[in-house]
Amino acid sequence: MIWTCDVMVIGGGPAGLAAAISADKEGARVVLVEREARLGGILKQCIHDGFGLVRYEEKLSGPEYVERFIDEFRSRGIEAKLMTFVTSVERIKEGFKVTLVSRDGVEVYEAKSLVLATGCRERTSKQVFIHGTRPSGIFTAGTAQHYTNLLGQLPTKRCVILGSGDIGLIMARRLTLEGAEVVGVYEIKNTPSGLTRNIHQCLNDFNIPLHLSHTVTRVFGMDRLEAVEVAKVDEHLKPIPGTEEKIECDALILSVGLIPENELAETLEVRIDNRTKGPICDSNLMTNIPGIFACGNALHVNDLVDYVSESGEIAGKNAAHFKRAENKSVIEIVPSETLLYVVPQSLNLNGYINDFVMYFRSNRIYENCIFRLKIDGRTVFEKRYPIVRPPEMERVVINLKGINLRATTVVRAEIVRDEE
Amino acid sequence: MSTIVCITCPRGCTMNIEKAGSDWTVTGNACRRGRDFAIAEMTDPRRTVCTTVRTTFKSAPALPCRVSADIPKDKMFDVMKEISKVTVSKQLNRGDVIIKDVLGLGVDVIATSDLLTQL
Numbered sequence: 001m002i003w004t005c006d007v008m009v010i011g012g013g014p015a016g017l018a019a020a021i022s023a024d025k026e027g028a029r030v031v032l033v034e035r036e037a038r039l040g041g042i043l044k045q046c047i048h049d050g051f052g053l054v055r056y057e058e059k060l061s062g063p064e065y066v067e068r069f070i071d072e073f074r075s076r077g078i079e080a081k082l083m084t085f086v087t088s089v090e091r092i093k094e095g096f097k098v099t100l101v102s103r104d105g106v107e108v109y110e111a112k113s114l115v116l117a118t119g120c121r122e123r124t125s126k127q128v129f130i131h132g133t134r135p136s137g138i139f140t141a142g143t144a145q146h147y148t149n150l151l152g153q154l155p156t157k158r159c160v161i162l163g164s165g166d167i168g169l170i171m172a173r174r175l176t177l178e179g180a181e182v183v184g185v186y187e188i189k190n191t192p193s194g195l196t197r198n199i200h201q202c203l204n205d206f207n208i209p210l211h212l213s214h215t216v217t218r219v220f221g222m223d224r225l226e227a228v229e230v231a232k233v234d235e236h237l238k239p240i241p242g243t244e245e246k247i248e249c250d251a252l253i254l255s256v257g258l259i260p261e262n263e264l265a266e267t268l269e270v271r272i273d274n275r276t277k278g279p280i281c282d283s284n285l286m287t288n289i290p291g292i293f294a295c296g297n298a299l300h301v302n303d304l305v306d307y308v309s310e311s312g313e314i315a316g317k318n319a320a321h322f323k324r325a326e327n328k329s330v331i332e333i334v335p336s337e338t339l340l341y342v343v344p345q346s347l348n349l350n351g352y353i354n355d356f357v358m359y360f361r362s363n364r365i366y367e368n369c370i371f372r373l374k375i376d377g378r379t380v381f382e383k384r385y386p387i388v389r390p391p392e393m394e395r396v397v398i399n400l401k402g403i404n405l406r407a408t409t410v411v412r413a414e415i416v417r418d419e420e
Numbered sequence: 421m422s423t424i425v426c427i428t429c430p431r432g433c434t435m436n437i438e439k440a441g442s443d444w445t446v447t448g449n450a451c452r453r454g455r456d457f458a459i460a461e462m463t464d465p466r467r468t469v470c471t472t473v474r475t476t477f478k479s480a481p482a483l484p485c486r487v488s489a490d491i492p493k494d495k496m497f498d499v500m501k502e503i504s505k506v507t508v509s510k511q512l513n514r515g516d517v518i519i520k521d522v523l524g525l526g527v528d529v530i531a532t533s534d535l536l537t538q539l
Contacts (some may be wrong), residue, residue: 047484047532048470048538061470063484149472152482169438177471177500196432205467205493219499275483304430387441392430 008111015042015296016117018312026320056363139226156251168255173202336414466490
């Protein structure tokens with residue numbers, strides 16, 4: 001038996017839920033696939049507040065934010081397949097043949113379009129090369145969060161945090177409140193990776209020191225971690241001999257970055273952007289494979305869930321309206337070297353482009369600057385910023401109504417100094 | 421003059437605050453909330469507490485909760501201690517009160533997830 005649907009959403013976190021709801025609103029028959037037993041994705045364990053400031057103008061905790069979407073998802077009667085994995089996706093004439101496996105066995109679906117909402121994964125110690133033994137007690141900030149917030153188990157009494165990503169900062173506060181000692185946060189770069197307000201409310205409020213230009217060089221311990229060695233690094237991020245210091249601790253918590261999860265996308269020959277590590281998408285958030293859309297942290301790592309939901313809504317809506325007959329025609333958006341990346345990476349020339357949402361990050365801190373979009377050398381959009389920082393993603397809405405776009409059009413995005 | 425980073429929203433404005441007679445002069449804030457936050461930091465700093473409370477349910481041993489409004493910053497650990505004394509045995513809904521008027525601070529500890537109703 002082969003089941004059918006219009007839009008299959010893969011992933012039941014904030015992006016997937018928003019995509020499913022938005023595709024359902026457009027009248028599509030939607031099926032959402034989630035590998036865990038509960039919808040909500042990572043927000044299930046993000047019990048701190050600060051979610052939804054943009055969307056609801058309220059400071060919600062992660063569960064409060066995502067459960068609003070789950071409530072709407074349920075009230076719409078959208079089908080969710082929980083504890084279900086996608087084992088393979090095959091491109092067929094009508095769209096995609098998706099094989100699912102769950103406790104009920106194997107099921108095959110034919111979907112006209114797919115929305116990839118698979119989120120991101122944490123970088124691990126293997127990816128950052130720490131020398132030494134392999135004792136227990138070394139885990140990612142997300143794992144520490146899972147133990148503490150979902151299982152109600154404190155995973156450390158005294159720990160060191162490597163990396164100043166937001167989850168690490170949030171966990172520094174969380175573990176401190178629960179009675180653990182956070183000796184310090186060590187960041188290899190000379191600027192923090194997390195949001196400024198998290199440095200203040202999670203570290204400064206609790207007198208937890210942040211050591212910039214420092215890294216962990218060794219770990220000690222046989223069964224359980226007993227100590228780590230930290231060292232100062234030079235401008236090439238190489239540890240400086242003689243600056244080593246040994247710190248006793250039972251846990252090393254890694255908050256060294258997130259990478260979009262796109263294993264499935266890669267098997268489908270979806271092209272990946274080296275900068276975002278997510279699929280290259282057009283202004284409809286469609287990938288290079290017609291009918292495959294991407295959103296949320298699978299598309300690029302966001303710092304606000306509000307934008308994760310927004311990109312889910314864009315992808316879901318366009319997935320619902322996708323027509324196979326159209327030839328995909330796009331023009332690339334070329335970012336200046338002052339930009340770390342832009343999303344989307346191209347403009348879809350089929351149909352209209354009125355308002356489209358663009359996200360970007362600068363490659364470093366710039367004060368008093370302008371973000372511009374130029375088409376064939378002419379500025380069609382600009383916005384001034386007192387400051388832009390790589391950890392803080394910016395969002396703009398650009399209207400291209402009345403602008404004639406051809407395949408030969410050159411579209412350039414740039415951050416330049418504000419001369420005024 | 422003191423320098424304060426606003427934690428009200430992700431923008432995180434760096435603000436300067438100075439006492440000018442009976443009033444305060446705040447600069448660097450992008451909105452009204454920044455000014456309010458800066459003055460509160462000088463006079464009555466407050467924070468929220470988001471944590472979990474123990475439950476009797478095996479498949480959901482921790483229920484997310486928070487205080488219904490910000491509390492004095494120096495009371496955070498005291499409120500954590502109060503929450504640690506409680507074990508939830510009812511299938512509470514999101515928003516339900518777990519501790520009424522915790523430590524007489526005029527705020528409740530409320531559930532922030534309906535996960536227990538989904539068991």
